[in-house]
Amino acid sequence: MAILDKINQMNDIKDLNSQELNLLAEEIRQFLVEHISVTGGHLASNLGAVELTMALHLICNFPKDKLIWDVGHQSYTHKILTGRKNAFDTLRQFGGLSGFPKRSESACDSFNTGHSSTSISAGLGFAEAREILGEDYKVISVIGDGAFTGGMAYEALNNASRLKTNFIIVLNDNKMSISENVGGFSTHLAALRTAEAYQDFKSGVHSSLNKLPYGDRVIRRIQKTKSSLKQLLIPGMMFENLGVTYLGPVDGHNIEDMLRIMREAVKVNGAVVVHVLTEKGKGYTPAERYPAKFHGTAAFDIESGQLKKVKEKADYTDVFSSVMKKIGDQDPSVVAVTAAMADGTGLKRFRNAFPDRFFDVGIAEGHAVTFSAGLAAQGLKPVFAVYSSFLQRGFDQIVHDVCMQKLPVTFAIDRAGLVGADGETHQGIFDLSYLSMMPGMTVMAPKNKWELAAMLRWAVNFEGPVALRYSRGQAYEGLKNYHQKIALGKSEKIYDESQIALFAVGNMMETAVKVHDLLKERGYDCTLVNARFVKPLDTEMLFETAREHLMIATLEDNVIKGGYGESVMAALQQAGIQTKVEMFGIRDCFVEQGSVEQLRRAIGLDAESVTEQIIRGFDQI
Ligand SMILES: Cc1ncc(C[n+]2csc(CCOP(=O)(O)OP(=O)(O)O)c2C)c(N)n1
Numbered sequence: 001m002a003i004l005d006k007i008n009q010m011n012d013i014k015d016l017n018s019q020e021l022n023l024l025a026e027e028i029r030q031f032l033v034e035h036i037s038v039t040g041g042h043l044a045s046n047l048g049a050v051e052l053t054m055a056l057h058l059i060c061n062f063p064k065d066k067l068i069w070d071v072g073h074q075s076y077t078h079k080i081l082t083g084r085k086n087a088f089d090t091l092r093q094f095g096g097l098s099g100f101p102k103r104s105e106s107a108c109d110s111f112n113t114g115h116s117s118t119s120i121s122a123g124l125g126f127a128e129a130r131e132i133l134g135e136d137y138k139v140i141s142v143i144g145d146g147a148f149t150g151g152m153a154y155e156a157l158n159n160a161s162r163l164k165t166n167f168i169i170v171l172n173d174n175k176m177s178i179s180e181n182v183g184g185f186s187t188h189l190a191a192l193r194t195a196e197a198y199q200d201f202k203s204g205v206h207s208s209l210n211k212l213p214y215g216d217r218v219i220r221r222i223q224k225t226k227s228s229l230k231q232l233l234i235p236g237m238m239f240e241n242l243g244v245t246y247l248g249p250v251d252g253h254n255i256e257d258m259l260r261i262m263r264e265a266v267k268v269n270g271a272v273v274v275h276v277l278t279e280k281g282k283g284y285t286p287a288e289r290y291p292a293k294f295h296g297t298a299a300f301d302i303e304s305g306q307l308k309k310v311k312e313k314a315d316y317t318d319v320f321s322s323v324m325k326k327i328g329d330q331d332p333s334v335v336a337v338t339a340a341m342a343d344g345t346g347l348k349r350f351r352n353a354f355p356d357r358f359f360d361v362g363i364a365e366g367h368a369v370t371f372s373a374g375l376a377a378q379g380l381k382p383v384f385a386v387y388s389s390f391l392q393r394g395f396d397q398i399v400h401d402v403c404m405q406k407l408p409v410t411f412a413i414d415r416a417g418l419v420g421a422d423g424e425t426h427q428g429i430f431d432l433s434y435l436s437m438m439p440g441m442t443v444m445a446p447k448n449k450w451e452l453a454a455m456l457r458w459a460v461n462f463e464g465p466v467a468l469r470y471s472r473g474q475a476y477e478g479l480k481n482y483h484q485k486i487a488l489g490k491s492e493k494i495y496d497e498s499q500i501a502l503f504a505v506g507n508m509m510e511t512a513v514k515v516h517d518l519l520k521e522r523g524y525d526c527t528l529v530n531a532r533f534v535k536p537l538d539t540e541m542l543f544e545t546a547r548e549h550l551m552i553a554t555l556e557d558n559v560i561k562g563g564y565g566e567s568v569m570a571a572l573q574q575a576g577i578q579t580k581v582e583m584f585g586i587r588d589c590f591v592e593q594g595s596v597e598q599l600r601r602a603i604g605l606d607a608e609s610v611t612e613q614i615i616r617g618f619d620q621i
């Protein structure tokens with residue numbers, strides 16, 4: 001890779017001529033495919049953003065200028081161009097290069113991201129701060145068409161209209177969210193794309209008018225007129241009417257064209273949207289053909305595009321997917337909602353079977369919650385399938401629109417607990433706390449794949465809000481013979497022994513079984529209880545067990561604060577039961593990237609660490 005080898009630190013790209021730049025783009029693509037095929041990562045979005053990132057690096061000076069990526073999953077070329085190329089062997093691994101921008105990783109990463117639709121708000125903050133502090137740097141936010149379906153983007157645009165100094169918003173439009181993009185804004189972008197033919201004409205008119213003594217006034221007049229001529233001159237009218245200049249569309253794989261438009265953009269005194277057209281997966285045929293599959297991928301074979309490790313057993317998402325389809329067959333009042341995660345949540349199967357009862361609302365979790373509340377208020381049974389960390393976006397909507405009205409919305413919460421390589425932004429470690437505190441909310445978690453099926457059936461028929469949380473990855477197939485009927489607020493005793501009683505939540509039951517066995521090997525007896533319900537708590541079982549044991553241990557893959565363990569502790573205290581309690585969960589910290597096994601070991605949530613700690617605690621009694 002002759003050209004890429006010359007790029008060792010920020011701003012090296014500026015020494016290249018036009019031909020070398022095009023060669024560099026090819027070499028970066030090859031580098032991305034070669035590395036991500038080994039480590040896994042967000043391939044398709046990065047392949048599409050190569051030239052776009054290069055153009056930004058040619059126009060900016062890093063780290064002085066500020067580049068803010070939306071979601072941040074497409075920032076790999078930026079990392080390569082800012083001295084992090086050699087760390088790509090460790091991408092998304094424990095202690096390695098993050099898959100998202102990280103201020104702690106480089107001075108060239110201005111803002112941490114991972115969740116969608118934040119970049120315009122953050123960028124606007126940078127731009128306003130620049131003015132107040134009397135500084136001088138460019139501020140550029142890069143947001144995808146998918147991320148632009150999130151409400152925060154509109155709130156920020158609305159706010160950006162007041163800005164009198166330059167702030168560039170690059171809209172990277174590849175017609176895709178993870179799957180096809182949806183909604184009215186996406187249709188609007190499609191219309192803008194077809195306005196491409198007018199672009200030269202439009203920029204010609206704009207720049208000629210700008211040169212006239214009162215050119216800016218003439219442009220403003222045209223913007224104010226109701227004439228249909230305006231549509232011809234100003235295709236991005238929606239932005240222009242909000243007081244934000246629109247430039248584009250421009251071919252996002254043509255560096256020269258992008259530089260030309262960016263040179264115009266930096267002259268605008270205010271917020272300016274530069275509409276860039278790219279192809280997701282560009283340059284690697286399997287990713288061009290299947291951009292959703294290669295959005296985020298595990299290691300794959302470059303030649304065939306096939307994953308190196310074939311899934312042997314169902315994961316929880318597969319179980320949810322097939323049970324939802326069956327429930328849909330049996331009950332026409334069940335409807336499904338996703339916020340742009342039809343693939344990841346497994347709702348694709350439901351969508352294919354019942355397209356009229358399926359809603360992809362875009363990356364709009366807050367809206368999805370209230371929309372589900374509306375469906376429920378009219379007698380339907382909505383299931384909102386969502387990743388745990390993304391549901392954080394809907395906190396007030398769950399309180400205000402669902403729980404206060406006691407509406408029967410089922411929250412099918414996937415990726416609960418530690419998720420692994422995506423790191424701290426994506427760990428689903430807060431849901432038990434923030435959901436348990438809400439009056440009227442029922443919170444449950446299955447111990448294995450059969451229990452997920454039973455709980456889902458139970459939840460959709462329950463007359464109130466239910467949160468059902470399950471984890472990323474292979475569904476546990478142990479404890480198959482324990483299938484006591486689901487009953488509100490009732491937990492399930494697995495092993496009835498003495499001395500120590502271990503209460504575990506959902507996914508952590510697999511670890512709890514190992515802890516039980518390890519304790520046995522070390523000569524300790526251990527009763528094992530599958531909590532099933534984090535709320536309401538099974539106080540009957542808890543109190544009875546506490547009175548019969550010397551020590552209670554709780555195990556959850558959630559932060560300890562406000563989690564299951566603290567509920568158990570509080571209930572025992574209120575009842576005046578003095579049994580010793582050890583809580584196992586996530587201490588007050590964010591958990592970095594790594595495999596789930598590595599992370600559990602690092603935070604003391606693996607079977608061996610839990611066993612050791614229980615023994616230490618028990619021996620002190
Ligand atoms: C709040 C939130 N919801 C969902 C996601 C999952 N997610 C990550 S990328 C993505 C699609 C983004 O599409 P776009 O912005 O167009 O970027 P592209 O991948 O097409 O480059 C989604 C839904 C997220 N990161 N944050």
Ligand SMILES: CC(=O)[C@@H](O)[C@H](O)COP(=O)(O)O
Pocket residue numbers: 071073114295296344415419422472
């Ligand atoms: C960037 C993003 O938010 C998603 O692409 C996420 O990485 C998907 O995670 P899963 O691989 O768990 O579906």
Ligand SMILES: [Mg+2]
Pocket residue numbers: 144145146147172173174175176177
């Ligand atoms: Mg997109």
